[in-house]
Amino acid sequence: MAAQLLQVLTFAFIGFCLILIVEGLIYALFPDRMKALLTRMVDVPVNTLRSGGLIAAVGGLGLLWLLRL
Numbered sequence: 503m504a505a506q507l508l509q510v511l512t513f514a515f516i517g518f519c520l521i522l523i524v525e526g527l528i529y530a531l532f533p534d535r536m537k538a539l540l541t542r543m544v545d546v547p548v549n550t551l552r553s554g555g556l557i558a559a560v561g562g563l564g565l566l567w568l569l570r571l
Contacts, residue, residue, distance in 0.1 A: 517566075
């Protein structure tokens with residue numbers, strides 16, 4: 503039981519680290535484009551942002567589920 507918990511926590515930590523790497527690279531390689539994107543996001547309706555985030559989260563969860571099989 504403890505070994506499974508450790509495996510899940512390790513997997514989650516690796517995922518978090520990958521997110522930081524990708525986010526960091528995007529800001530390091532395209533800082534001007536990211537600033538422009540963030541200023542345009544102010545005009546996007548909240549429900550659209552929420553829907554996009556939910557779709558991305560469910561899609562990511564689905565991909566993780568497929569990879570664990």
